[in-house]
Amino acid sequence: MTDAGLLSPGTHRGDAHTDDTAVLQALLDVEAAWVAAQADAGLAPPAAAGAARAAARAEDYDAVDVARRAEGGGNPVIPLLADYRRRLEQLDPGAVRFVHRGLTSQDVMDTAMMLVLRRASVPLGRQLRATAEALARLVEAHRGTVQAARTLTQHALPSTFGLKAAGWLAGLQDLEQDVAGLGRLPVAYGGAAGTLAGSLALFPGAPDAAEQAVDLARRWADELGLGTPPHVWHTSRRPVLRSAETLGAVCAALGRIANDVLLLSRPELGELREPAAEGRGVSSAMPQKQNPVLSVLLRRTALTAPQLVAQLHLAASQYVDERPDGAWHTEWPALRELARLAVAASSHAQELTAGLGVDTARMRANLDASGPAVLAERISAALAPLLGPGPDGATGRQRVQAVVREHATDREGMLEALLDLTAGTVLADGTPVDRGLVADLLDPAGYLGANDLLIDRVLARHRRGADAPPAAPGTPAGAADHDAAGGPAGLTPRSSA
Template identity: 80%
Template sequence: MTDVGLLSPGAHRGAPCTDDTAVLQALLDVEAAWVAAQVDAGLAPAAAAAAAAAAARAADYDVADLALRAEGGGNPVIPLLADYRHRLGELDPDAVRYVHRGLTSQDVMDTALMLVVRRAAEPLVRDLAAAAAALARLADEHRGSVQAARTLTQHALPSTFGLKAATWLAGLQDLEADLAGLRTPPAAYGGAAGTLAGSLALFDGAPDAGERAVELARHWAGRLGLELPPHVWHTTRRPVLRAAETFGAVCAGLGRIANDVLLLSRPELGELREPAAEGRGVSSAMPQKQNPVLSVLLKRTALSAPQLVAQLHVAAALSVDERPDGSWHSEWSALRELARLAVAAASHAAELTRGLTVDTVRMRANLEASGPGVLAERISAVLAPVLPPAEGATGRQRVQAVVRRHATDRAGMLEALVRLAAGAVLPDGTPVDAGLVERLLDPAGYLGANDLLIDRVLERHRRAANDRPSTPAPGAGA
């Protein structure tokens, strides 16, 4: 049985840190780090840690064979331990006795999956930072590029593409705290039944055995670049849910960007265009087409992720006793697939945003094609208060009647409004003449707090860029 991502186009971008080989390496690193932690705690000789690390190379193991044999015990740790002990015995027979003692399969499996999460976070965060930098550039460059804001699919008010890009960026910024959690997820420790009995036994009845057992777990977590949680979480699955929800939120945030690109790149709108690449966007039957494939794959991912997050919530809700009977097992593939999709999506988003082409002429033309009706709010706010009631209609009603009548006719609306407001004066003494009405009909003059809103997002981006660590997270493995 082989899964190379044939039905998940683009997901290969997330495979190096999430595929079966990556999971196998994480399992081996977890076992080797446990031996090293025993060295740190004075329970094993230094030579054992060196041998344990040397035996922990995924390339030396048959991952397909391990997958077949995992059926016997219901998890891959059991057959892997047999092979790992055999391999280690060839290097240092004495070191074998330090392997896995005090642990249980769930400690290793959960910790390895958290290690996969941490390793997936590295390219994920890097590519999201690249996408954020590209969006910041677009927001600043296009703060004056007027386009139609659309609500419920219809033109609503004038806006700018710069503000749209800033809004996309803000969506990624809202994930920053969650993404930080992916860099240091917790190790899982507890032993056979979550009591740490096996770890305590390593300290031969010492009065402080409990504290020393926890310290041993701390050494282990530190070796892996993970946190030591304050409790055993065998059946308290919040660490899994937290990682899954972050991956899912990343997929949703990037899907939101993809939806806008897909809409605005339709030929009849033509406001945006994806970056071109050899062989990308081709059609098997229509060679003239250039499909927005990056956005299509981002949307695919955004639609796929929620079901995986839901699966993990169901599994957490069905945890029972001191090790779940099936719900735990159902987590593994769902969490791994979420990580793979999120990493691939971040890579797609970085490429999309860096190469996005913005057609400001089409944006302006599409806005103007809808007519001056999109400025109804502004026209009414300025003119209605200075027009007296007439023929049973308020000043607002009189303005609205003109706007409705000439919603798509700029020249007609200009003439009608000048005639309607003849002799009127604004509160500051400005007469309502053709020049003033012309300004009211200019979309660029009604952009709200466009610059302020963009600047706030960009300032947040600058702070985050300055605060971002320049070195990778500690503990790359055993």
């Protein structure tokens, strides 16, 4: 049986870093890195580390066979270990005894999942940065492209497409630190019952065995490019939840872009259009159609991700004792699918934003079609204070609003009616209310609020982020990851002496 993605079109773009081969490779790398960490600590010969790495090639193993045998112990680590030991024995029989000692299956499985996420974060981050660059170009190019702002599906006020694209960009900027955190995930390290007893046994008779066991975890983390955890997290799942929330938020931010594109690319609006590509957007029954497939797939992902995040929260709430009994197993497919979806979605978004077509004339035409009533807020704010009560007792504001309602779609009619209503009035500075002033009030381009300031702030933030060097994988998230002496924080135990 295979899962080629027939029921999840487009997710193949994330397969290279999240499929079964990627998971298998991560599991092997975790085991090999543990041998290498022991060699670095002087507990194993350097040759054992070399052999352990040479034996850790996913293409040398049968993932289907490992998956079937995983039923026996409830996880894939157990059958894979047996295969790994056999292969390593062919390369270096003496190295076999260093494999997995002091570890438990959960240490390996959790650490491998963190490694899968870190590796998936590389294309994810790269594609999101490319998407941000494309959005920044759209923002700058269309800061003056007037269009209707819509609230509750209706035209509300004039705005610009540049400001809309700036909102998309800001949504990605808000996630930059969270996405960077996927490159600083922790190893899982606790042994059979979360006490580190198995690792302490590697240092028999040493008065500082506990400190050396924790230092071995640091060496292991360094080998893998991961971080050292602040505590044993066998049943405290914040690293998983934080990762899931980040991936879910990425899917949501990209889904927000897709929603706008889907709406504005409807033929009756026609303000945006997806980039064309051979074979994309075709219909089996209607050859004239060009469906916005990239946005459809992004929306699919945004609708799927929340349930996966919820599954992980549900699992975390069901952990018991020092090792879980079933809740842990539900994490693996949910977390892997989230990573797969997010990487694929970031690829789709990069392509969508880089080639997004913008019909500026249609944007202006759609805005104009809503008539001068779209400027009711501006007209009322400028003219209502100049008017006294009407013969019927209506306030100045009510008198202006009555004109706006009567001439909602008739610019010239509204212009004349407002001139009649305000005849003989002057502004606070003495400027008479004349045809030129009222005509300016009816120009949508003159009522864009803080458009330029808001756009400049987003672009400045983008430039600061683009100039900052990316954090190296495995770099600690901050000083909290290390104690004052520079060692790993949180896990540092007290000596039994």
